Amino acid sequence: MVDSRMTPAPSAPPVTALSSVPLLQLDGLTRRFKSRVALDGLSLSVRAGEIVGLLGPNGAGKSTTFQVLAGLLAPDSGRVLFEGRPLSLHDPSLRQRLGIIFQRGSLDDLMSARENLLLGARLYGLTGEHAHTRVEQMLRLIGLEARGDERVGTWSGGMRRRLELARALVHQPRVLLMDEPTQGLDEASFRSFWAHLRALRDTEGLTVLLTTHRADEAQICDRLAVLDAGRLVAMDTPAALAARVGGDILILEGREPEALAAEVRGRLGLAARVVEGHVQVETEQGHSLVPRLVEAFPAGRLDAVSLRRPTLADVFLQLTGRTLGADQPTAEPSTRKSRR
Numbered sequence: 001m002v003d004s005r006m007t008p009a010p011s012a013p014p015v016t017a018l019s020s021v022p023l024l025q026l027d028g029l030t031r032r033f034k035s036r037v038a039l040d041g042l043s044l045s046v047r048a049g050e051i052v053g054l055l056g057p058n059g060a061g062k063s064t065t066f067q068v069l070a071g072l073l074a075p076d077s078g079r080v081l082f083e084g085r086p087l088s089l090h091d092p093s094l095r096q097r098l099g100i101i102f103q104r105g106s107l108d109d110l111m112s113a114r115e116n117l118l119l120g121a122r123l124y125g126l127t128g129e130h131a132h133t134r135v136e137q138m139l140r141l142i143g144l145e146a147r148g149d150e151r152v153g154t155w156s157g158g159m160r161r162r163l164e165l166a167r168a169l170v171h172q173p174r175v176l177l178m179d180e181p182t183q184g185l186d187e188a189s190f191r192s193f194w195a196h197l198r199a200l201r202d203t204e205g206l207t208v209l210l211t212t213h214r215a216d217e218a219q220i221c222d223r224l225a226v227l228d229a230g231r232l233v234a235m236d237t238p239a240a241l242a243a244r245v246g247g248d249i250l251i252l253e254g255r256e257p258e259a260l261a262a263e264v265r266g267r268l269g270l271a272a273r274v275v276e277g278h279v280q281v282e283t284e285q286g287h288s289l290v291p292r293l294v295e296a297f298p299a300g301r302l303d304a305v306s307l308r309r310p311t312l313a314d315v316f317l318q319l320t321g322r323t324l325g326a327d328q329p330t331a332e333p334s335t336r337k338s339r340r
């Protein structure tokens with residue numbers, strides 16, 4: 001459970017306005033694993049103070065990008081520039097400016113929260129009183145100072161994730177890299193984690209680059225970079241991306257969705273596809289189509305029709321042919337198939 005005292009006050013206005021100069025620039029990154037292409041000329045840039053999400057289906061290259069940025073993997077070609085300087089695995093002063101949260105937690109369960117933070121501080125070269133001061137500041141930031149002497153092996157997933165956040169920030173990096181930071185967290189822990197993060201961005205101008213599969217997390221980002229097959233397919237604000245899917249989304253429910261989708265395509269000439277057991281149609285004329293569909297298909301074939309506005313998940317589906325979090329392409333609409 002998350003104690004309400006742990007949630008910081010609403011964010012203050014940003015100290016620094018978003019800069020237009022890229023803080024981090026990925027320039028033509030390529031990386032192969034034998035014949036498999038993980039990154040295929042990936043270029044994108046992140047401005048100071050921005051929260052940027054990397055979004056993509058399984059295998060799109062998000063973790064490979066993360067590993068290159070974290071200095072764990074060298075690209076075959078291309079480079080990463082940090083404040084205009086090439087980011088080198090061998091330059092500790094540049095590495096010092098990054099904080100990293102890995103997908104699999106890396107806390108020591110047998111150590112207390114304070115000890116975990118102190119270890120993190122020392123690994124980044126903080127010593128003496130300064131290291132201890134930073135540890136206490138971080139514990140206060142995440143609202144867990146009263147529990148700092150407990151072994152973290154007994155802590156909940158949400159508390160551990162907040163401690164990971166504190167540890168990644170103990171040396172005051174400029175950029176925070178996070179690989180699926182809130183995977184598996186419940187709603188309260190998710191909100192608390194992001195409240196801390198946004199407060200830091202607003203007060204200290206922290207820049208954040210994260211990978212995610214969660215639509216709610218993607219929605220929070222200032223901009224999203226949508227990756228597919230190691231390439232950037234779109235980069236924009238969540239609202240601008242959502243606006244790319246014009247019109248409405250019609251959801252058709254029936255007992256045999258594949259057959260229903262085929263018939264909607266054949267008889268009405270609409271691009272219908274099966275998404276998570278329902279037939280989905282993107283259309284400019286949602287309202288006028290509803291009565292046509294109801295007339296065209298008797299009850300039994302078509303049980304329900306509903307209409308909604310497009311979401312980020314629809315944009316993702318349109319751009320990549322996959323649903324957020326799925327590793328298989330969905331059944332594609334006839335417009336795509338006919339091109340094969």
Ligand SMILES: Nc1ncnc2c1ncn2[C@@H]1O[C@H](COP(=O)(O)OP(=O)(O)OP(=O)(O)O)[C@@H](O)[C@H]1O
Pocket residue numbers: 033036037038056057058059060061062063064065
């Ligand atoms: N160490 C490796 N050895 C061989 N192939 C790899 C390795 N790491 C990644 N790949 C391949 O590179 C491609 C990109 O993988 P990557 O893990 O970057 O994708 P991802 O977008 O992070 O996927 P996910 O959402 O599943 O984590 C995939 O085809 C993957 O199988």
